[in-house]
Amino acid sequence: MKTVAVVFIISFxxxxxxxxxxxxxxxxxxxxxxILEEGPRWHLSKSGTPTMGGIAIVSGVIIxxxxxxxxxxxxxxxxxxxxxxxxxxxxxxxYIKIVKKRNLGLNRIQKLILQFIGAVALAIYAANDVTIxxxxxxxxxxxxxxxxxxxxxxxxxxxxxxxxxxxFTDGLDGLASSVSAVVFLFFVFAAIKxxxxxxxxxxxxxxxxxxxFLIFNHYPAKIFMGDTGAMALGGAVILLAVVMRLQIxxxxxxxxxxxxxxxxxxxxxxxxxxxxxxxxxxxxFKMAPIHHHFEMSGMSENHIVALxxxxxxxxxxxxxxxxLVTV
Numbered sequence: 341m342k343t344v345a346v347v348f349i350i351s352f353x354x355x356x357x358x359x360x361x362x363x364x365x366x367x368x369x370x371x372x373x374x375i376l377e378e379g380p381r382w383h384l385s386k387s388g389t390p391t392m393g394g395i396a397i398v399s400g401v402i403i404x405x406x407x408x409x410x411x412x413x414x415x416x417x418x419x420x421x422x423x424x425x426x427x428x429x430x431x432x433x434x435y436i437k438i439v440k441k442r443n444l445g446l447n448r449i450q451k452l453i454l455q456f457i458g459a460v461a462l463a464i465y466a467a468n469d470v471t472i473x474x475x476x477x478x479x480x481x482x483x484x485x486x487x488x489x490x491x492x493x494x495x496x497x498x499x500x501x502x503x504x505x506x507x508f509t510d511g512l513d514g515l516a517s518s519v520s521a522v523v524f525l526f527f528v529f530a531a532i533k534x535x536x537x538x539x540x541x542x543x544x545x546x547x548x549x550x551x552x553f554l555i556f557n558h559y560p561a562k563i564f565m566g567d568t569g570a571m572a573l574g575g576a577v578i579l580l581a582v583v584m585r586l587q588i589x590x591x592x593x594x595x596x597x598x599x600x601x602x603x604x605x606x607x608x609x610x611x612x613x614x615x616x617x618x619x620x621x622x623x624x625f626k627m628a629p630i631h632h633h634f635e636m637s638g639m640s641e642n643h644i645v646a647l648x649x650x651x652x653x654x655x656x657x658x659x660x661x662x663x664l665v666t667v
Contacts, residue, residue: 343537344528344544347404351548355400359393359556363563366390371438389561392434393553394569398427400549401576405541415471415538419579422462423542426503426575429454430567437567445567452500458575459499463492466582477585479592479662484585498587499578505597506574507567508604508629512641513559515631518649519596520573521550526593526656527580530663539584546576559641592659596648603630 367390401423405416433445446454466472474491475484487494510516524547531540553569556562565573577594581587591598607628615621626636634644 343408344532344540347408347541348544348548350407351400351404351545352552353548354403355396355549355552356555358396358399359553359563362393362396363390363556366392366563389564391438391564391566392431392568393557393563394427394430394434394565394567394572397549397553397565397569398424398572400552401542401545401572404545404548408541415583416541418465419538419542419576419583422458422579423572423576425458426455427568427572429458430507430569430571433567433571455500455503456496459496462499462579462582463495466495467491472583472585475585476588477663477666478588479659480665482666495582495587498581498590501601502578502581502590502594502597503571503574505594505601506577507570508600509597509631510565510570511629512631512635512645513561514554514557514641515645515648516565516570516573517550517554517557518645519652520577521547521554522649522652522656523577523593523597524550524580526659527577527584527586529660530584530586530589531580533660533663534584534667536584539580542576543580546573546580559645586663589659589663592662593652593656595655596652600629600631603628603633 371390371392402420405420429446429451433451437445445451467474473486474488475486476491477484506516506520509519524543527543528540528547531537531543550573553565557565577590577597578587581590603625606624610624611621625633627633631644631648634647635641639647
């Protein structure tokens with residue numbers, strides 16, 4: 341518990357310190373967010389806000405683990421490696437958007453291939469690790485369930501789904517960092533309950549980074565995390581779930597992630613279906629991801645962020661109760 345507190349404080353302090361230095365540097369370098377024209381028109385005022393703040397999040401997490409002398413444990417080293425891998429995918433995406441002036445960054449196929457490589461590598465490693473294996477905890481079920489060969493496709497799908505869902509969630513000031521902070525807090529308590537010291541340290545480091553980043557990212561945001569941060573956080577969430585056998589619990593604690601991703605999938609497929617059937621594409625939501633639907637319906641960014649964070653608090657409490665019953 342002492343290690344968890346120390347890592348949290350260090351990660352928070354490093355992230356805040358990095359951002360104080362990074363924001364003016366990114367502004368001078370013109371590493372600024374471009375806003376897509378098809379988004380809400382009032383988001384155009386955000387154009388020019390520095391992005392790639394995820395660099396501070398990643399730095400805070402890694403430095404906290406190094407100072408805590410935890411990064412030299414193989415289990416923590418593995419967590420850091422996968423965390424950095426997904427953050428690098430996001431960094432490349434941000435770099436292309438900003439430096440190469442291509443607002444969409446990596447195309448969907450390129451991004452999916454890179455994510456798939458990381459997902460497959462993680463699934464293979466986890467399934468063959470004696471401390472993880474192919475078993476998963478199922479909420480409110482009294483024993484872990486062995487998924488056998490189904491573990492591989494399930495975990496790959498979970499990795500791809502969570503990483504992209506967190507990215508979808510990063511669409512309003514403070515939304516991804518607020519929701520993710522609550523999710524990481526759940527993993528802190530889950531790690532303590534399960535007795536997973538590496539997972540506890542990583543969770544605390546990510547929690548500290550999210551809280552530190554939120555100081556500068558709440559509305560009106562002084563900086564955006566960019567894909568560098570969103571991919572890193574998504575990678576961290578699913579990575580922690582994998583090493584603690586809690587992939588299924590993301591449906592509870594990460595309910596907002598699931599909702600955001602489902603809204604995008606439903607919107608795209610319903611539009612395609614109605615266009616084929618009627619010649620005119622129709623939409624279920626005013627705009628997807630779903631946080632934009634609420635925004636277009638008149639809710640303020642602060643109210644949406646508060647609502648989604650409250651929902652995450654509630655679902656995380658349910659998830660932890662389920663864990664107490666399960667483990």
